[in-house]
Amino acid sequence: MDAASRKLEFISEDVVDYALQIILDEITIETATPKLPSPLQTASGLLETASLVLISVRSRCGIEGHSYLFSPNEALLPAIAQSISVAFEEVKGRSCLPELNTDHLLKKFKLFGGTGILTMAFAAIDMASWDLLGVALKKPLYQILGGTEKILASYESSGLSIGHSSQVIAQAEEFLLAGNSRMKVRLGYETVEQEISILTTLRNELGNQIELMVDYNQGLSVDQAFERCSLLDELGLVWIEEPIAADLLEVAADLTIKTKTPIQLGENLWSPVEAQRALDLHSSNYLMPDVAKIGGATQWLRSAKLAAKRGIKVSSHLYPEISAHLLSSIENAHYLEYADWTKLQFAGHISSQNNQLCIDDAWGVGLHGF
C-alpha cells in the first residue's frame, strides 16, 4: 500500500501500520431472538423480540471482534446471515482496516447495488473489524477514534409504545426512577387529539422536568403530517421524528420549514451519499443515522462529518453499544438513543441512568458476553 492511500480519515497512521499486520481470517455467524424486555408497538408494526445476527470475526493471530445486526423481521435473519458470509469472502485475507474494507466491498458489489440487506452485511463486518482493532490495540474504540468523552447524553427509547395512556405513564415513571427524564414517545394514534392528550398527561403526571421527543415511524400521510406537526408545535417537544415516509426528503424539507419543533430523521438513510442529499435538501433540523443501515461505523462517521459541515447535530439510532463510541468521537454529537433491546442477550449490557450512558473501559466496543 502506498503512502497516499494510507491517509485514512478516522485512525492515525501508526494505528494503520499496526492494523496492516492483522489479517482477517474467519467469521462465525449466529442468530438469536431474545425477547424485548417490553414489547414495542409503533405506527409501523409491533416488535416483541429482537431478531439479531451475531457476528464474530477472527484474525490469523486469533484476535476476535464482534458485532450484531438487528432485523425488524425474524424470517429475514437467514438471508442477512448469508449476505454477511458472502461479503466476508471478499475481505478474507485482507488486513483489518475497516475504512479500506468497506470501500472495497462497495466496489466489489457495485453491480448488485448497495442498499438493504447487503449494506447491513457490510456494516456487520465493518463494526466487527473496528471492535477487533480495539481489542488488538487494547483500547476502547472511542479512544482509537480520538474521542475523550466516555459519558454521553442519552434518552430513553425502550418503550412508550402506542397504547393506553396508563401503560405509557407507568413506563415513563419507571424511566424516571432511573433518573431518565428524557424519553421518546411513539405516536401514530388514530387522532391527533389522542396524541396531544397522551403528551399533556405525561407532563401533568411526571412534571415539567421531563423532556419528550416523539416518533411517528413514518406513519403519517403528507397531509396528516402538516396538520399534526403544527398542532404539536405548542408542546415544547425536543423533536418530531420521521412523520412521513423516509424517502420523501423534499416533502420533509417543506415540513421542516413549516414546523417550529425540530424535525428528526436519518435512520433510513443508506449511505453518506444519501445523508448528503438529505442535508442538501435541508430535510430535517437534526440527523440520526443508523450505524447498520448507513453501512457501518465508517459510513456513520463519514455521514456525521458531512452533517458537521452544515452545523447539524447528530444522534444515534439503536445499537447503543457501538453508537456511544461513535458519538464520543464527533464534534456535533447530540443524543444517544438508548434502547434495552439487547439487555437479555449480552451480559454486561450497560443501561442509561440520569440521561447518560457511560462507556466502560473494555477494549473495542465492549460487547460483553458475546
Ligand SMILES: [Mg+2]
Ligand atoms: Mg425512529
